[in-house]
Amino acid sequence: MKKYILTAFLSASLLGSASAATLVYGGNGEPVSLEPGNVTDGISLTVQRQIYDTLVDFKDGTTDAVPGLAVSWRSNPAATSWTFNLRKNVKFQDGTPFNADAVLFNWNRFWDPKADSGFRDQGRTYEIMGDLLGGFKGDKTAVIKDIVKLDDYTVRFDLTGGNSVFPVVAGSSYFGIASPTAIKAQGTKYGTPASTPVGTGPFSFVSWKTGDAVTLKANMSYWGTKPRVDGVVIRSIKDASQRLNELKAGTIDFASDLTPDSLAAVRSDKALTAVLKPSFNVGFVSMNNKNPILAKQAVRQALSMAINKKAIAEGFWNGLAVSNSSFLPPVMGWANSKDVPSDYKYDPAAAKKMLADAGYPNGFSVDFWYMPVSRPYFPTPKPIAEAVAADLSAIGVKVNLRTEDWAKYLQDRNKEPGFDMYMIGWTGDYGDPDNFYGAYYGANASDDINYNPASLQTLLEQGRAALTQDAKAKVYSQLHKLTYEAAYRIPMVHSQPLAAARTYVKNWVPSPLGSEAWNKILLVGKR
Amino acid sequence: MGVFVLRRLWRTLLVLIGISVVVFAFVRALPGDPATAILGERANPESVARLTKQLGLDKPWFLNLAEPGRLFDAQYPKYLGKVLSGDLDKGQKSQIPVADELKSRFPATLELSLAAMFFALIVGLPAGIVAALRRNSVWDSLATTISLVGVSMPVFWLGLLLSYYFAVVLGWFPPSSRLSVGVDLQPLTGMDVLDGLLRGRPDVSWDALRHLVLPAITLGSIPMAITARITRSSLLEVLGQDYVRTAKAKGLAPRLVTLKHAMRNAMLPVVTVVGLQAGLLLGGAVLTETIFSWPGLGSWLYDAISGRDYPVIQGGVIFAALVVSVVNLAVDLSYALLDPRIQYR
Numbered sequence: 001m002k003k004y005i006l007t008a009f010l011s012a013s014l015l016g017s018a019s020a021a022t023l024v025y026g027g028n029g030e031p032v033s034l035e036p037g038n039v040t041d042g043i044s045l046t047v048q049r050q051i052y053d054t055l056v057d058f059k060d061g062t063t064d065a066v067p068g069l070a071v072s073w074r075s076n077p078a079a080t081s082w083t084f085n086l087r088k089n090v091k092f093q094d095g096t097p098f099n100a101d102a103v104l105f106n107w108n109r110f111w112d113p114k115a116d117s118g119f120r121d122q123g124r125t126y127e128i129m130g131d132l133l134g135g136f137k138g139d140k141t142a143v144i145k146d147i148v149k150l151d152d153y154t155v156r157f158d159l160t161g162g163n164s165v166f167p168v169v170a171g172s173s174y175f176g177i178a179s180p181t182a183i184k185a186q187g188t189k190y191g192t193p194a195s196t197p198v199g200t201g202p203f204s205f206v207s208w209k210t211g212d213a214v215t216l217k218a219n220m221s222y223w224g225t226k227p228r229v230d231g232v233v234i235r236s237i238k239d240a241s242q243r244l245n246e247l248k249a250g251t252i253d254f255a256s257d258l259t260p261d262s263l264a265a266v267r268s269d270k271a272l273t274a275v276l277k278p279s280f281n282v283g284f285v286s287m288n289n290k291n292p293i294l295a296k297q298a299v300r301q302a303l304s305m306a307i308n309k310k311a312i313a314e315g316f317w318n319g320l321a322v323s324n325s326s327f328l329p330p331v332m333g334w335a336n337s338k339d340v341p342s343d344y345k346y347d348p349a350a351a352k353k354m355l356a357d358a359g360y361p362n363g364f365s366v367d368f369w370y371m372p373v374s375r376p377y378f379p380t381p382k383p384i385a386e387a388v389a390a391d392l393s394a395i396g397v398k399v400n401l402r403t404e405d406w407a408k409y410l411q412d413r414n415k416e417p418g419f420d421m422y423m424i425g426w427t428g429d430y431g432d433p434d435n436f437y438g439a440y441y442g443a444n445a446s447d448d449i450n451y452n453p454a455s456l457q458t459l460l461e462q463g464r465a466a467l468t469q470d471a472k473a474k475v476y477s478q479l480h481k482l483t484y485e486a487a488y489r490i491p492m493v494h495s496q497p498l499a500a501a502r503t504y505v506k507n508w509v510p511s512p513l514g515s516e517a518w519n520k521i522l523l524v525g526k527r
Numbered sequence: 528m529g530v531f532v533l534r535r536l537w538r539t540l541l542v543l544i545g546i547s548v549v550v551f552a553f554v555r556a557l558p559g560d561p562a563t564a565i566l567g568e569r570a571n572p573e574s575v576a577r578l579t580k581q582l583g584l585d586k587p588w589f590l591n592l593a594e595p596g597r598l599f600d601a602q603y604p605k606y607l608g609k610v611l612s613g614d615l616d617k618g619q620k621s622q623i624p625v626a627d628e629l630k631s632r633f634p635a636t637l638e639l640s641l642a643a644m645f646f647a648l649i650v651g652l653p654a655g656i657v658a659a660l661r662r663n664s665v666w667d668s669l670a671t672t673i674s675l676v677g678v679s680m681p682v683f684w685l686g687l688l689l690s691y692y693f694a695v696v697l698g699w700f701p702p703s704s705r706l707s708v709g710v711d712l713q714p715l716t717g718m719d720v721l722d723g724l725l726r727g728r729p730d731v732s733w734d735a736l737r738h739l740v741l742p743a744i745t746l747g748s749i750p751m752a753i754t755a756r757i758t759r760s761s762l763l764e765v766l767g768q769d770y771v772r773t774a775k776a777k778g779l780a781p782r783l784v785t786l787k788h789a790m791r792n793a794m795l796p797v798v799t800v801v802g803l804q805a806g807l808l809l810g811g812a813v814l815t816e817t818i819f820s821w822p823g824l825g826s827w828l829y830d831a832i833s834g835r836d837y838p839v840i841q842g843g844v845i846f847a848a849l850v851v852s853v854v855n856l857a858v859d860l861s862y863a864l865l866d867p868r869i870q871y872r
Binding site for chain 2: 407
């Protein structure tokens, strides 16, 4: 009996170590689906990025477009039509060829409500098309007018208006290209744990154990850099503290979305390396024009001056955040206006005087809503809201802190009467200012602050149509100035999400866009 | 007894139908809709309206009174039709059949709950007995203090604490999950410890057991404390009864008096409380499963509620109600085994 138990114990000790060349990632949850175009959550996209490629890729650690499944792309002068030349000799992991038919099959699924194998009657929604590309075939607001196959390796997207950002939107990880054969064969099961998702990416699907982990193996026929590990296991570890525990215990190799206060614990552990992702988000405080007091520009500017943003950023992000006047993260600083100061100067005395001049010498009372959930741009919303409230109380503004369930919060901000002031944020999908300004100042996105002047919409349209960075910079610098002076949204921080890896994990370059292929990662001396 | 069981099962069926109606209406009455939850920060009135329509949630809840010709073109009749044909629908976004998720996740929660209850009983019962037999002694104070700590310590904090010390600092147990990465086990019952043995893989059972210890202690801490307290008070009450004094006066050995005469009667309230704990364990599993990345029902349902995933909430709640009903029935039946005076009609 003793021998039996000993054998079991020793075997189990050995079981704990997977293949030495298997990479184990601590994900912040479980994927919703592995079907491209149909989900927007981060962990689904992280897994999908390993299985699928997109037409356009991005240079490691940046938002600069580089060839993906398309080797080149060009537009007509008005940017109303984009032609993609596809990579030849690429095969899906099931051995079927990648070509123009595959691109059409996938994009028609995303865009055309009547497309074969779109499975819309089975709950597929492709809502990201509405968000990033205005809607679906037949919608008045849809960005895509038509998708045309020119030859086996050339595809043209005709658009309803000039759109210079289309290639990078098409390159975002939502739009992976899947094997048409696999989708047709697996039907509505495709993307669920009971299916076998197939793409052209560096790793191919092995298994998905619900609630536990997704296992992938290296695709040694990959057209790009061949994976340098045998496989990847993406584990579902929802709790950030537990992800840190797993890293420290050595049961996972790398993880993202650690809380900023974990930085010291990571740095003090010799077995770990802190990996700082480039900042690509904005956390901000919005103010509602329907509140008669907040409708006054001087009041909003006074509140902007009363909040000690730098102290808040240092206190709550452990140095992993910057605070400035821009709605855009630092990597897009080229689009900021040089006429706009780096930020409203923190000056409570001047803010108090401005309030008095605006007719509120004794301050006023306002509801300030904070998010009930944690996000990289606001990891601890309640204490941050308390700090803002303390700053505002110093100039006589009585802040009533309020919150509610997240789904209701998102709903109520857009409903009458809306929130007076509230916290929210945005993480970018692609490297263009339009993705940030459009998301919160766009025609469909301004109900929360009820501020939507025609001049702003004109600038947004001009920015979308501008082809060069210089041309874009001219437009977006005007937007920067306009929104800075209007001060309806106070940019609080651009944070650097904290990730960490065991020291033997090399060549991991996280993308600011949220997910990157792991084919270049190698393990030097693991275990 | 047979009639009693049949009657209870019939009542359970009615309860389940009632619950399906209530949960269907309640989840829809909750503020915050699925489209907004799915869209998150991207939600704006247009995108929410579009997605609501795509999900079929723009239809009436129970009956389409606006179009008498299509009276049953509503959400509940469609759902009930599916349920009655054995289909619990699919997750709104994941498209994973709810029945499949229940099948894979329930054994994980069951294994964890059984282990937690085992821990609660193996520690709680002796602690309660010792505290009662050594009333007002150091042992009594110790048992009382442990119960108090067990009840008052937040599960979330206890889980993280145990994980940090026993997994990170001491390295005795894995921090989370059910099996080590790389361990492959084809499920039979879905309970890994048992399946390892059934498959002739004691090494896998041992690995699963090591993963089970910390979450079981975490989840079992509150039931352990409650069991200890109830056992102590129940046993103290019984020990003061005349028949116990009589047994002692007859010269029976103290151990025999305690085990054979007092304990059996003291166990009735304990069994009742343990039965009630079964329902609480399902609720308590939400936090424990989240902390320990345990792929069970609790964390799954929690996510569904946050994301307003109606089919998952409905299927999960109906299933949880079924489990609690069955456990309560088992508890009721066990009374007769403990006390022959109890009869079922």
